[in-house]
Amino acid sequence: MVVTTPKPWDEIRFALGDGKRWIVMGCADCAAVCQTGGSSQVDELAERMEDEGLEVLARVDLPSPCDRRLTRRDLKRVVRELEAADGVVCLTCGGGAQAVAELVGKPVVAGLDAHFVGTVERVGVFHEQCALCGACVLNATGGICPVTGCPKGLRNGPCEEANAGACEAEPGLECVWERIWERLETLGRIGAFGTVRPPAPPVRRPRSTGRRTR
Ligand code: SF4
């Protein structure tokens, strides 16, 4: 899931500018799990905006804002409000906010900061697992990501400063390459570690494969 945190109110307020009438949209998926864009957070932000004298025309929970097909369908429920609104505040990741922006054709204010793809330990505690590097090495590393696990993001082996398994860059952290080695030993796949991999390619960004539609 995409892990997000709320933007400071001052930043959101600045982005709202002179707009008076808004729709607040949340994400019932990742952002709801993060408790940054669920229905409670939509209500909280809407009430904050109303306290500031702004009008909130609708509060919307989008099941999956980054899925344009679903979002296009769900926006039909608030067509009138959208026509009357000066813009939309999105408590979603940047993908969701951009999907909404393209579909509504009005100013969209992003209310969250997205950080990484992570797993959930418990409410409010997440582990960064993937930085979306575009060239995954998990098959060679026993399923442990060195890009997110190493403070230097090293993906072809440990740095020279690794000290008896301790990370030299972050006190208290075990070197991720130590963990990778142990995992591969346990799995009997140590050969994968020894494979010489070429330098990391430039980060590949996902591309749109189709026409943009409204
Ligand atoms: S190697 Fe790259 S794609 Fe694979 S989990 Fe790590 S950051 Fe994500």
Ligand code: SF4
């Ligand atoms: S000690 Fe290991 S985890 Fe720490 S910076 Fe060096 S390679 Fe990365």
